[in-house]
Amino acid sequence: MTICRHGITVGIERVETRLLVSFKACGTLTHQDYQTITPILESALAEVEHPQIRAFFDASELEGWELRAAWDDLKLGLKHGQDFERVAILGHQQWLEWASKVGNWFIAGEVQVFEDEQSALAWLES
Numbered sequence: 217m218t219i220c221r222h223g224i225t226v227g228i229e230r231v232e233t234r235l236l237v238s239f240k241a242c243g244t245l246t247h248q249d250y251q252t253i254t255p256i257l258e259s260a261l262a263e264v265e266h267p268q269i270r271a272f273f274d275a276s277e278l279e280g281w282e283l284r285a286a287w288d289d290l291k292l293g294l295k296h297g298q299d300f301e302r303v304a305i306l307g308h309q310q311w312l313e314w315a316s317k318v319g320n321w322f323i324a325g326e327v328q329v330f331e332d333e334q335s336a337l338a339w340l341e342s
Contacts, residue, residue, distance in 0.1 A: 222246060222279075224253050228260045234268045235260065236340070242277035250288035261296060269300045270340045274333075275307035293322035301325040304336035 222243025229236040237257070261267050281289060300323045305312055308331050316327045330336035 223249050226253060226256055228256075230260070230264065233264055233266060234270065235264065236270050236272070238272040238274070240274040240277075242279075244279045245281045245285045245289075247282060247284040247288060250285055250292075254288070254292065257292070257296075261299065267299045269296070271300060271303045272336060272340060273303060273305045275305055275309070275312060278307065278309070290322070293319065297322045298324045302340055303327045304340050305329045306333055306336050307331070 220243065222245060223241070224245065225240040227238040237260075261269075302325050303316075303319065303323060305316055305327065307329065312329045316329050319327045328336075328339060330339070
């Protein structure tokens with residue numbers, strides 16, 4: 217029997233109007249993963265008027281998205297893209313560079329890919 221591991225872990229820290237949101241994704245993300253995570257994000261964002269979000273996305277174990285999950289991700293980006301100041305993506309997969317460029321179309325702030333976690337976190341704080 218093979219165990220298929222997938223999902224998103226989220227951490228949210230709030231300092232006044234700034235939010236630091238950290239995500240760790242593994243496996244192939246599903247629509248169900250987004251149904252679980254979306255209310256958590258919506259709740260955190262609803263608490264702050266004009267949130268400023270810096271996000272750390274650990275994609276080092278991410279294999280991709282199911283089509284419906286990719287649509288869910290796009291909808292979140294369209295709804296909250298103006299709130300993001302910076303998104304640091306951690307991973308070594310070649311397709312992450314392409315994904316970051318697409319993400320830049322939907323996010324007002326900067327998106328950058330890193331292979332080193334400390335560099336990513338330093339860039340978010342700068």
